[in-house]
Amino acid sequence: MELNVKYRDYILDDFQIQAITEIENGHSLVLSAPTGSGKTLVAEYLIEKVLKSDKRIIYTSPIKALSNQKYRDFSRLYGDKVGILTGDVVINRDAQALIVTTEVYRNMAMEDPEAIADVSYVIFDEIHYLGDIERGTVWEESIIFSPKTVRFLALSATIPNCDELAGWIESVIDHQVKVISHNNRAVPLSFLFHYKKQLITFKELKKKVTGKGALDEAFEDHKRGRRGKKETEFRHLDIIKNLRNLDRLPLLYFVFSRALADKFSYETSRKMDFTTPKDKAEIEEIVDSCLEKYQLQNLETAQRLREELLKGVGRHHAGLMPQLKELVEILFAKKFLKVLFVTETFAVGINMPARSVGYDALKKYDGRSFRPMQSLEFTQISGRAGRRGIDTTGWVVVPHIPSDLSIIELQNLVYGDIEHLESRFDLSFNSVLNLYSGHKTEEVRTILKRNFAQFQANKKLPELTSKVNKIRAEIEAIMPRCPEKKNDFEDYMVFYKRKQQQEDTMNRQLNNIRFGMRGRNKNNHFEMEDLMKKFSKNREQLTEKENTFICGKCKTKNKCISKYQQTVKLQKKLDYWRELLEEQGELQLPLYERKLEILRSLGYIDANGLLPRGEFASRIHTEEITVTELMFHGYFHECTEHEINAIALSLVYEYRRRGGAANNDQSRVLSKLPEKLKSAKGFVNSLARQHSFVKPLENKICHLMLAWSAGATFEEIMDMTDIPEGDIIRAFRQVIDLLRQIRDAVKDMSLRDKLLTCLACINRDIVLATELRD
Structure with missing residues (x-):
């Protein structure tokens, strides 16, 4: 079919025209194109196409921040036809276009x-x-369990093995999956090195x-010592x-530490x-209006950020409150900020390129553990350099840090190939439970x-099959072929192995005796002679026994034994490759x-299916075993609402060492926790000692949730801890997600x-105001 080369006010690139053509032809599509090249335009075309029908479309994203951003963007375009469902946020869940x-x-x-x-399409x-x-x-299960009628649009900036991915999807959904790989950036990148x-x-x-x-420079660097460290x-x-x-x-x-982002922005x-x-x-x-709107004027971190923003400098990371992150984004979009210190999530969640990117x-x-960046990560982040329609070149500044990467490793990172997907x-326990309850054994094997x-x-x-067959052929070719009509080779080889073992034992004993008798009186050598006579007699008996076998008397027995020993070695190889082949067949x-x-x-x-515990756990997606055991041991029934919220926080929050009750004596804070919370921790930690898949419960921040749940203000919460505001709010929203799972189960x-x-008790004030901003 023919398409207009314009969509809205944009002149379409060739790859966009090809993508839309495949969509119109009813195919699924894997589209790989650099950041900023216009993949989203293809998604928007598809959404508009579905909205004109009586079907629905689902847009999935890897992180909630990106889901929220897409909801805001698409809502501006399509109004109440758009909804969002992210666990802690539910708006218009039956909408024709659903962001999840x-x-x-x-x-x-x-x-x-x-x-x-x-649903006709999933993006x-x-x-x-x-x-x-x-x-x-999660991505694989999403594709595997989608209805056969669904078509997919899979988007990425970097997939070297697009064809392989498309081939897999095609094998799962039984219809054609096309591939469009566009490698030319709208704004080319140029790399500089610090x-x-x-x-x-x-x-x-x-x-x-x-x-x-x-070498001379390296020596001078060594002499500089501390001064060299200051430079870095x-x-x-x-x-x-x-x-x-x-x-x-x-x-x-880009920095890989929130603390550094804060420090560098301030400096x-x-x-x-x-x-x-x-x-x-x-x-x-703009700043004062935002702080007043969310009543953040008295928040120390907000005031410090305000001073930085006035200088055209900002920071953006998960530790900031979502309202403050949104403020930073607004100022950056308005071109007021010239330097923005960001962490890696900025490269995924926010579509805000700049002229330059630095590391x-x-x-x-x-x-x-600490590890070098992967080429995929480097490409994703570097792709934020260069603004389409503004810059002719995007500049990427890479530091030379010999302790991080050698010059060859640095070259491979910047200019080398991206790792294949x-x-x-x-499988999670939740997946196993749902497979077990909804499918017969053979169906499960097929799905797996x-x-x-x-x-x-x-x-x-x-x-692998070829290797196994080759080794089998080698064994067959080497296996001894007896010229006699009758033989007892297998029985003879059993005897032969036993004979070899006995002879080896006798030889070791003789060697030990020889070693032990060095320098002794010659008369003691009679002991050695007696032992040798005994061993000689044993050998004669073995030889007599050997002659009772047909193969034992055969003139070609040594040749047959040699071949047999070769086949034994090959058999070990065969067993290894055959086992590997079986494993690869059903991983x-x-x-x-x-x-x-x-x-x-x-x-x-x-044997009949799910028991009550299993039915409950099949609906839980966060620490499903721990949550189920707490439920069936009565904790959710017996605890107060505030205690339940505190336990839920312990389940979702990953405690960072630098955080905690910094303004309180930790042991005093923990000693004041309700007995039910101490009991829950002891119960879960006992489970964790028994089962490696159970994570110990951490209750160091339970007092924060107890206070918030009981009605404390956010300022009062922040006076109790030095954990970043953004972490607290996100953790509270994760609790909302978990409690909704439990409620539905x-x-x-x-x-x-x-x-x-x-x-x-949780979803109020600043936490409620955050639901579409995190």
């Missing part, structure tokens, strides 16, 4: 397929999250680091000064000023073979069966009413 997190869509597809029976934004070690399984207060090209950097004189501490200021002189601001400066605002008096007046009006480090903590499929990990493994099966089945056994031992299932109406009261 991928976890929410997975739950709908797996647990309530009727709810999406009229998966940031589909490369399928390779995320923590959450990738080296000794200068910004230089990679060619210049390599010459300085590996060329003549590099103020790297951000060097980079900003250089870019300012080159007229390459605004800058997004930069103290040393530099990027705004005119007119700018300051406008910034002041403070090339190593990050991934929740397990790999499956991280891992449909994941991306199995699809990738299946590609290796022909090679997930052993894990599924292990988890079934655990659930059976805990009383969640029996319980059948006891009095407990449901109690949980509604719990929710009302």
